[in-house]
Amino acid sequence: MTAGYAPVSVRDLLTETVLAAAVVVAGRQGLDRPVRDLSWYSGELATTANGHLMVCAAAAVTPSYRLEALVRRAESAGVAALLIASEEQPPLLSTLRLADRLGIPVLSVVGADLVDLLHRLTIRVRAPEVQRARLIEDVVRRLSTKTTAEDILAALGLALSQSVWLLSSDGSAIHGEPISLPSTLRLDLTVPQHSDPSADGQILIHPVTEPGSTQAAAWLASHTAASNEHERIATASALAVAEPYVRAWLISQRVAAERDSVFHGRLLADLIAGQGVVSQDVVERALSAGWRLQDWHVGIHLVRTARVPDPLRDDPVTSMRKLRNALAAQKLIGPVVDRGDGWTVWISSATEPPSSDGRRVLRSVRLMLAQLPAHWEVVAGVGRVHHGPGGLASTLLEARDAATLARTHEYRPAAEHIDELGVARLLAAWQDSEILRAFAETALAPLKGVDGGQLLRTLQAYLEAGGSVSTTSIVLGLHRNTVTARLHRLRERLGVDLDDPNQRLALQLACRSIETEHG
Amino acid sequence: MERYLGADDVSALAAGAGLLGSGGGGDVAVGARLLRHALQSRGRARLVAAGDLPPDMVVVHVGLAGAPDVVAERPPGGEDFANAVTALAGALRQRVGAIGVIEIGGLNALIPLVAAQVLGLPVVDGDLMGRAFPRISQTTLAAAGHPATPMAVVGPAGDSVIIESASIDAADRIMRANVAALGGAAAVALYPCRAGTLAALGLPGSLSGCLALGQALVASAGLSVSQLAKRLGGELLCEGRVDEIRPRRGDLPGSLTLTDRSAGHILRLDMLDEYLNVAIDGVSRASAPDVLAVLDPVTFVPVPPDRLRSGQSIALLRLPPIPGWPDGVEGLIGLTAFGIDAGQPEATR
Numbered sequence: 001m002t003a004g005y006a007p008v009s010v011r012d013l014l015t016e017t018v019l020a021a022a023v024v025v026a027g028r029q030g031l032d033r034p035v036r037d038l039s040w041y042s043g044e045l046a047t048t049a050n051g052h053l054m055v056c057a058a059a060a061v062t063p064s065y066r067l068e069a070l071v072r073r074a075e076s077a078g079v080a081a082l083l084i085a086s087e088e089q090p091p092l093l094s095t096l097r098l099a100d101r102l103g104i105p106v107l108s109v110v111g112a113d114l115v116d117l118l119h120r121l122t123i124r125v126r127a128p129e130v131q132r133a134r135l136i137e138d139v140v141r142r143l144s145t146k147t148t149a150e151d152i153l154a155a156l157g158l159a160l161s162q163s164v165w166l167l168s169s170d171g172s173a174i175h176g177e178p179i180s181l182p183s184t185l186r187l188d189l190t191v192p193q194h195s196d197p198s199a200d201g202q203i204l205i206h207p208v209t210e211p212g213s214t215q216a217a218a219w220l221a222s223h224t225a226a227s228n229e230h231e232r233i234a235t236a237s238a239l240a241v242a243e244p245y246v247r248a249w250l251i252s253q254r255v256a257a258e259r260d261s262v263f264h265g266r267l268l269a270d271l272i273a274g275q276g277v278v279s280q281d282v283v284e285r286a287l288s289a290g291w292r293l294q295d296w297h298v299g300i301h302l303v304r305t306a307r308v309p310d311p312l313r314d315d316p317v318t319s320m321r322k323l324r325n326a327l328a329a330q331k332l333i334g335p336v337v338d339r340g341d342g343w344t345v346w347i348s349s350a351t352e353p354p355s356s357d358g359r360r361v362l363r364s365v366r367l368m369l370a371q372l373p374a375h376w377e378v379v380a381g382v383g384r385v386h387h388g389p390g391g392l393a394s395t396l397l398e399a400r401d402a403a404t405l406a407r408t409h410e411y412r413p414a415a416e417h418i419d420e421l422g423v424a425r426l427l428a429a430w431q432d433s434e435i436l437r438a439f440a441e442t443a444l445a446p447l448k449g450v451d452g453g454q455l456l457r458t459l460q461a462y463l464e465a466g467g468s469v470s471t472t473s474i475v476l477g478l479h480r481n482t483v484t485a486r487l488h489r490l491r492e493r494l495g496v497d498l499d500d501p502n503q504r505l506a507l508q509l510a511c512r513s514i515e516t517e518h519g
Numbered sequence: 520m521e522r523y524l525g526a527d528d529v530s531a532l533a534a535g536a537g538l539l540g541s542g543g544g545g546d547v548a549v550g551a552r553l554l555r556h557a558l559q560s561r562g563r564a565r566l567v568a569a570g571d572l573p574p575d576m577v578v579v580h581v582g583l584a585g586a587p588d589v590v591a592e593r594p595p596g597g598e599d600f601a602n603a604v605t606a607l608a609g610a611l612r613q614r615v616g617a618i619g620v621i622e623i624g625g626l627n628a629l630i631p632l633v634a635a636q637v638l639g640l641p642v643v644d645g646d647l648m649g650r651a652f653p654r655i656s657q658t659t660l661a662a663a664g665h666p667a668t669p670m671a672v673v674g675p676a677g678d679s680v681i682i683e684s685a686s687i688d689a690a691d692r693i694m695r696a697n698v699a700a701l702g703g704a705a706a707v708a709l710y711p712c713r714a715g716t717l718a719a720l721g722l723p724g725s726l727s728g729c730l731a732l733g734q735a736l737v738a739s740a741g742l743s744v745s746q747l748a749k750r751l752g753g754e755l756l757c758e759g760r761v762d763e764i765r766p767r768r769g770d771l772p773g774s775l776t777l778t779d780r781s782a783g784h785i786l787r788l789d790m791l792d793e794y795l796n797v798a799i800d801g802v803s804r805a806s807a808p809d810v811l812a813v814l815d816p817v818t819f820v821p822v823p824p825d826r827l828r829s830g831q832s833i834a835l836l837r838l839p840p841i842p843g844w845p846d847g848v849e850g851l852i853g854l855t856a857f858g859i860d861a862g863q864p865e866a867t868r
Contacts, residue, residue: 063771065789065798065859072801093763093776094787098801101785 007034007230008125010081010105013053018120022083022109026096030103033080038122041070041082050078053125055118058085067106068095074104081105085114128230132237135159139238143245147252149175152245156222160238165221166246167205168318174218181205181221190216192236201225202232206239208246217250217315254317261316261338264289268337268344271393278389286389291335295348298361299383299395300332301403303342305412306377319376326371330364342378342403344396353385362417366465369413370474379406380415411460413475440510446493455493456511458486463508467498521571521641523563524632528730529555535733536628537821538751538838541810543793544625544651545587549594554629557597557636564632565641567617568723574715576616578643579604581634582627584655584672584694585704587825590626595706599673600634603708606671610681611711619643619717621658621710623725623841624651624793624810634706645721647710649841650810652852653792655694656687660710662848663720670694670709674701722843732838736819744816744834753838756797756805757786758816761831767791770858775827777835788813788835790824795857797835806859808852810838 011031013019024031036051043060054074061067061084068091074082082099084091086108099106109117142155149166153175157164165176171187173179181187182195185205195203201224207216220239224231267289270282278293286293302323316338323343324336334347347361362382372378381402383395398418406416447456458476462483465471473483487498496503524532533551536544558564569578581600583590608615618635621627623646635642647658655667667690670682680697682690690709698705732751739747748755759780767773772795777786789796794811797804805811813822816834827833850856 063859064765065772065774065787065796068787068798068801075801089765092765092774092787094774094785094798095801097776097778097785101800 009034018117022107025106025108026099027103027105030105035080035125038125045073045077051080053081054079055114056084058087064092067091071099071104075102083107086110132234135234136237136241139241149249156242163223167219167221169216204235206243208243257317264337292348293389295350296352296385296387297346297348297392297395298385299399300345301381301399303379303403304376305379326368330368332364358384358417366415366471377412379403381406382417384418436509436513440513443510459490460511522566525563526555526558531733531737532730534736535729536625538732538812539623539729539810540625540651541793542823547626549590550626550629553597553633557633561636564636566644567641569643569645569714569717569721572617572714576714577613578617578619578712578714578717579607579615579708580619580621580710581631581708582621583630584698584707589703597633597637599706601637603671603673603706604634606679607708610669617641617643620646620726622648622651623729628729644726645723646725649722651793655691657852659720661687662851667709672697673706722841725841748836753836756837757835761829764827764829772859796854805837806854812836812838
């Protein structure tokens with residue numbers, strides 16, 4: 001593992017036997033400066049001298065004023081310390097004072113073989129780098145045969161003895177437990193980053209970018225228990241080494257997803273075009289895709305209505321993953337086909353579901369929509385239960401019709417069931433009537449301009465959610481108690497009984513008529 | 520324009536020359552005694568600008584070369600300098616019309632006036648160095664490619680040597696060898712040139728500038744060192760104590776460590792026979808050809824490098840530069856000419 005060494009300080013180096021005869025002639029207060037490396041001073045101070053112990057032959061710092069100029073420049077270059085071979089004359093008093101003031105340790109050795117000394121000290125100073133090189137070697141060896149993200153992360157975690165995550169471009173975990181990133185880490189900057197060191201250690205993230213893209217497609221993240229610099233550098237290097245492996249996996253995933261999407265899209269189009277008459281070819285292809293055409297089906301059509309898609313967060317692979325997660329959470333398990341602007345989903349079962357199943361699915365879809373990213377602005381339509389390959393085509397067409405209606409609503413997310421379409425059309429006629437509009441004006445007047453329209457929106461969402469407080473709270477992203485409190489205020493302001501179906505219907509009509517006006 | 524210098528002016532002139540010596544140039548007291556004597560016995564000296572002389576008039580520069588110790592032990596007589604000029608005039612086979620000043624710092628700012636008095640010639644108001652430099656090659660004339668020869672070297676016993684022709688560096692070596700042979704100190708007449716050349720290449724007005732500087736110093740009793748620096752038009756770099764003296768080793772410059780009393784800066788003053796470079800906190804702040812003057816902070820008497828003592832309080836001033844040096848002569852009169860490389864450009868001047 002990478003832990004177990006601290007950065008070497010000038011003081012540490014003085015305990016080495018080769019420096020036994022060295023004397024600190026000035027700058028004693030800088031003895032705790034860390035030494036990153038050693039270099040030989042031949043009259044030119046390299047720009048890379050930061051953190052170096054400079055070993056200087058007597059000739060390079062003679063006459064004495066040369067050493068003084070070097071002390072000054074060493075300070076601005078961030079040099080850790082100067083080691084000089086003693087001359088007959090000690091350094092100037094002004095040089096010693098300057099080194100004292102700047103805290104640049106000046107070590108002096110008499111009669112030492114400087115080349116040998118440089119070699120020996122280099123081994124000591126570079127020990128962390130040797131260890132880091134071993135770690136990288138280990139990582140490369142472990143990763144060489146790994147092709148899936150899971151294997152790559154497991155191998156990396158083993159090599160580092162740390163937790164490792166793969167995060168999507170917005171920071172949600174693709175592999176590993178959910179992790180909350182510190183706000184100092186900026187996912188909009190495609191560069192390796194680390195959190196500030198703390199007692200809990202540090203979180204490091206490394207972007208995974210695809211060729212030709214400047215945005216991170218995903219992030220590798222790790223958590224180091226310690227917070228020393230060497231360990232951080234070692235971990236960062238290991239993440240950088242693992243990045244191409246993850247990238248390769250990601251690209252292969254994407255290629256597979258695109259291939260599936262094209263195949264499934266074409267198959268679905270053939271199915272729907274057949275309208276109940278299904279050719280043998282289609283049946284075989286559906287079978288290979290794992291679709292059970294002979295079962296009972298409920299179709300769901302989802303459309304993303306966001307006008308401005310967010311390319312950073314909405315790549316097809318991660319979008320699909322989010323959708324599948326949301327569907328799975330509501331136990332809506334079935335084939336999902338990417339339609340470009342949305343998805344077609346259907347749920348198949350071997351036995352005929354009860355007729356109420358359509359309502360249950362609609363409720364699940366509403367809950368599912370609430371879990372999708374709000375900026376997608378998704379609308380959904382749900383079809384009736386149908387049987388067989390032709391039934392699948394029917395329910396999907398119904399779902400699409402229902403989605404078209406849902407799209408006309410002003411609020412998002414919106415979901416409609418095909419069963420309500422007849423009623424909806426009836427209502428649509430109503431919504432245009434003068435009487436209803438006049439009623440809406442008076443009935444909803446107490447809500448105008450209150451709380452910036454919040455109460456009105458809550459009422460709309462509540463009515464559209466079929467009077468479910470929990471669905472309303474999810475749809476609006478509010479706590480249940482907030483919704484309940486708002487409903488209480490609505491009842492007071494409007495003076496209506498929201499539990500009375502008649503009054504509820506009247507209010508819903510009023511709400512929708514306002515919606516039409518605005519839409 | 521002509522002006523005259525009398526015996527009354529000698530103290531001020533010597534004081535100015537002491538400041539402009541930048542620590543070198545020899546003991547002005549010797550020159551002041553000689554000059555005072557010459558002015559008292561032969562009347563006032565005539566000062567003319569090179570441009571006011573007929574352009575074809577021959578000007579010969581006069582000075583004293585040699586070790587300060589020898590000069591102090593066996594002061595030269597005024598006749599030696601006149602003899603040197605006469606010897607050079609003989610070699611030139613031309614009549615000398617005026618005497619020039621080779622360096623305005625130290626003893627040699629005064630010597631030409633002595634020679635001029637003996638010979639009854641005017642002295643050019645100007646010089647060739649703008650301060651004191653150790654080598655005869657460090658002049659504006661040499662920078663312009665003008666030879667220093669023919670040159671006459673005359674010892675205290677009247678022995679004389681004529682160097683007909685030599686490159687500028689060889690002339691320096693030959694002159695030193697001859698001065699050593701003549702007893703360690705000798706009068707030198709060199710850099711014969713036309714007045715027109717001098718008007719174009721010299722540092723005009725530096726002799727009267729030196730006098731003005733000296734007058735300001737002489738009239739500054741009771742002032743603080745910083746007030747003095749302001750009056751002289753210079754800058755007080757440090758007032759403090761000498762903590763360490765590292766003497767020169769051959770051609771390697773020696774150094775002085777100073778602690779600035781007020782600001783607490785760490786100063787290093789590099790020196791050979793003259794003060795050459797001041798580094799404040801490791802950064803070079805002033806260096807040759809700047810004139811650096813080390814003074815006793817109470818008496819304002821200039822302190823040359825060989826009279827510095829550990830623990831001594833001193834004031835370090837940078838004096839206003841005398842204009843007239845062309846650009847691109849750092850190799851001749853800058854730090855590199857003294858074997859000091861200030862390292863990387865640390866200039867924050």
